[in-house]
Amino acid sequence: xxxLIVEATRSSPAIRFDAEQRCLRLSGExxxxxxxxxxxxxxxxxxxxxxxxxxxxxxxxxxxxxxxxSSSTKVMLNLLDLLEQAAQDGxxxxxxxxxxxxxxxxxxxxxxxxxxxxxxxFHLMERS
Amino acid sequence: xHDFDLVQLRDELSERGILMIFSGPFSHSIIEELGEAVxxxxxxxxxxxxxxxxxxxxxxxxxxxxxxxxxxxxMSADPRGARIMQSGIVVIARDQGHYVISSGNLIAQADVxxxxxxxxxxxxxxxxxxxxxxxxRLRVPLSDGGNAGLGLIEMARKASQPLQYALxxxxxxVFFTLRIVI
Numbered sequence: 001x002x003x004l005i006v007e008a009t010r011s012s013p014a015i016r017f018d019a020e021q022r023c024l025r026l027s028g029e030x031x032x033x034x035x036x037x038x039x040x041x042x043x044x045x046x047x048x049x050x051x052x053x054x055x056x057x058x059x060x061x062x063x064x065x066x067x068x069x070s071s072s073t074k075v076m077l078n079l080l081d082l083l084e085q086a087a088q089d090g091x092x093x094x095x096x097x098x099x100x101x102x103x104x105x106x107x108x109x110x111x112x113x114x115x116x117x118x119x120x121x122f123h124l125m126e127r128s
Numbered sequence: 129x130h131d132f133d134l135v136q137l138r139d140e141l142s143e144r145g146i147l148m149i150f151s152g153p154f155s156h157s158i159i160e161e162l163g164e165a166v167x168x169x170x171x172x173x174x175x176x177x178x179x180x181x182x183x184x185x186x187x188x189x190x191x192x193x194x195x196x197x198x199x200x201x202x203m204s205a206d207p208r209g210a211r212i213m214q215s216g217i218v219v220i221a222r223d224q225g226h227y228v229i230s231s232g233n234l235i236a237q238a239d240v241x242x243x244x245x246x247x248x249x250x251x252x253x254x255x256x257x258x259x260x261x262x263x264x265r266l267r268v269p270l271s272d273g274g275n276a277g278l279g280l281i282e283m284a285r286k287a288s289q290p291l292q293y294a295l296x297x298x299x300x301x302v303f304f305t306l307r308i309v310i
Contacts, residue, residue: 010160010164011156011160031163031188031192032156033156033195035270036270067181067184067185069185069188069189069192069279070189070278070279070281070282071192071270071278071279073266073278073282074266074270074278075270077266077267100177102176102177102178103177103178103181104178105178105181105182105185105286112262112263112266115263116263116266
């Protein structure tokens, strides 16, 4: 399966989804004009990726986001829901949610998400 | 012809504590550029990062709300659309030690009651109530217009005072103003 590589813009994050390494990285800021349209290819890739996984193959997700607008917040939770479903079906998935100590909004957002997603191994990681 | 006095306009902006103002048709790239300018300004004014990000976030939500409302009219054949699309304004000001982000645009009268209901629902809530409503709305699917139904709640959570709004009748429209005090 091909990797999903998307370069960052001012209002959209960089995406590095590596199928072989089973490592999904997303970093930057997200307030695109149309969040649903921006993330549609990401959903498509993730759905295709999850069905290729061998039983028990673990997935690592790194989210390093400095800002999410409200529509991106909702779309991000939907993406995480896909992973949550896979985790409930037996795929071990660890999510690392990075935040800067002086960016309380992103810590709160990570906390809100972790409350919603109980099957994922969700870690809040403070950047030093 | 009008007396086109920029000195007077500048003095008035300064007296009102206005740091940034944009009025006219919004595009996504204008929203991005102004957002960058706001952050650079706040950084140079030594504003700490949480406060800076709150101002930035509330500015983005307001500007995108105005833009999204206009986009609904962009695609319609309704003759009111042209005037609505010119009517947007966003203002960032400093008032009594607080940053204040305001926005406004013309809306159709038919859209007033649903908007007022949403605003009053949010105004009635304290911070724990806002958090609970946010949690509930996170699960509601995104509308076709890209509206998450979360923006107003997120702004209210960042505000130091209940959100304020005004409705002013202008011909067959209503001018909606939203004011958020950080």
